[in-house]
Amino acid sequence: AQRVTQPEKLLSVFKGAPVELKCNYSYSGSPELFWYVQYSRQRLQLLLRHISRESIKGFTADLNKGETSFHLKKPFAQEEDSAMYYCALRSYNNNDMRFGAGTRLTVKP
Amino acid sequence: DTGVSQNPRHKITKRGQNVTFRCDPISEHNRLYWYRQTLGQGPEFLTYFQNEAQLEKSRLLSDRFSAERPKGSFSTLEIQRTEQGDSAMYLCASRLGQGDGYTFGSGTRLTVV
Numbered sequence: 001a002q003r004v005t006q007p008e009k010l011l012s013v014f015k016g017a018p019v020e021l022k023c024n025y026s027y028s029g030s031p032e033l034f035w036y037v038q039y040s041r042q043r044l045q046l047l048l049r050h051i052s053r054e055s056i057k058g059f060t061a062d063l064n065k066g067e068t069s070f071h072l073k074k075p076f077a078q079e080e081d082s083a084m085y086y087c088a089l090r091s092y093n094n095n096d097m098r099f100g101a102g103t104r105l106t107v108k109p
Numbered sequence: 110d111t112g113v114s115q116n117p118r119h120k121i122t123k124r125g126q127n128v129t130f131r132c133d134p135i136s137e138h139n140r141l142y143w144y145r146q147t148l149g150q151g152p153e154f155l156t157y158f159q160n161e162a163q164l165e166k167s168r169l170l171s172d173r174f175s176a177e178r179p180k181g182s183f184s185t186l187e188i189q190r191t192e193q194g195d196s197a198m199y200l201c202a203s204r205l206g207q208g209d210g211y212t213f214g215s216g217t218r219l220t221v222v
Contacts, residue, residue, distance in 0.1 A: 004151075034210055044152070044200065046210035086151050095140070095165055097211065099151030 002027045004089050006100035013077050014108050021072040021103045023061075023087030033063055033070040034088040034097070044086070047072075057081070077107045113214035115201050121220045122191055129187045130217045134203030141184050142211060143176055144200040145169065152200055158184060191221045 003026045013019050025031060033050040048056045050063040050070060061072045070087060084104050090097040114133040122128050134141050139160050144152035155174070157165040160181040170176075173191075178184040188195055198218050202211035 009149075036210075036213075043215045044213040046212070049210055088151075095142070095157040096154045096167070097142075098154070101149065101151050 002031075002089055002091060002096070002098045004087050004098050004100040006085075006087055006103050008103045009101065010104050010106070012106045012108060015079055016076050019074050019077040019081070019105065019107075021085050021087075021105060023070045023072065023100060025068050025070065025087075025089045027068075027089060027091060029091055032090045033061070034090070035059070035061055035070075035072050036086045036088060036099070038084040038086070040083070047085070077105075079107045079109060081105060082107045113201055113203055113212050115199075115214035115217050117217055118215065119218045119220075121222060124193060124221055125190055127187065127189045128191060128219060129185055130199055130201075130219075132184045132186070132201030132214060133182070134184070134201070135205075135212055136182070138203035138205045138212070139181065140204045141178060142202045142204075143184070143186050144202065146198040146200055146216070147196075155186075155199075188219075191219075193221045195219060196221045 005024045007022050035047040036044050037047045038044045059074045061070050063070050084102050086102045087100040088097050116131045141158040143155040146152045154167050155170050156176050158178040161178050173189045176186045198216045200216045201214045204211050
């Protein structure tokens with residue numbers, strides 16, 4: 001069964017500090033992993049996906065199949081990064097994308 | 110085309126009434142999804158269309174729920190005999206290709222009183 005776990009419901013850091021939002025998954029096959037972000041009063045939007053190996057808004061995420069993790073990292077957090085972040089998993093042949101419960105990131109000035 | 114559009118934004122209904130929501134996906138996206146989100150949870154998959162064909166339905170989608178996408182463009186989600194437990198944000202998303210992420214709409218917030 002597919003499952004996504006985000007162990008922290010809330011995460012608070014100061015501006016300029018590094019931030020890591022944790023995501024662990026359980027899936028026996030080859031997953032596609034995504035991070036979505038929802039800023040206040042805005043719709044849910046794609047932040048990045050592991051197949052692109054890209055950096056968006058300074059965020060990166062590396063798929064670690066050994067640890068079944070896909071943690072989201074940014075070296076220097078900004079106040080505008082404050083938002084709700086969701087990790088999501090989709091199996092290659094499945095259209096059911098599973099989301100974690102989300103982590104609310106607050107970046108304090 | 111400004112993205113995925115959902116109507117209405119908010120719906121308050123009395124228990125037992127029927128409600129219908131509409132989703133207009135990005136025009137070239139042939140894949141359309143419905144999700145439900147309750148407070149403190151991530152979105153939960155309800156159903157998936159490829160063009161006009163409904164290819165997957167979650168166990169969450171009881172007999173009171175029905176979704177259609179008659180012409181492969183917009184989709185409707187109907188809930189019959191609403192219950193208080195149906196209160197949630199109903200999200201629609203679309204995508205074009207196999208490896209793409211989803212583009213979400215703003216959602217319809219349903220409150221059953």
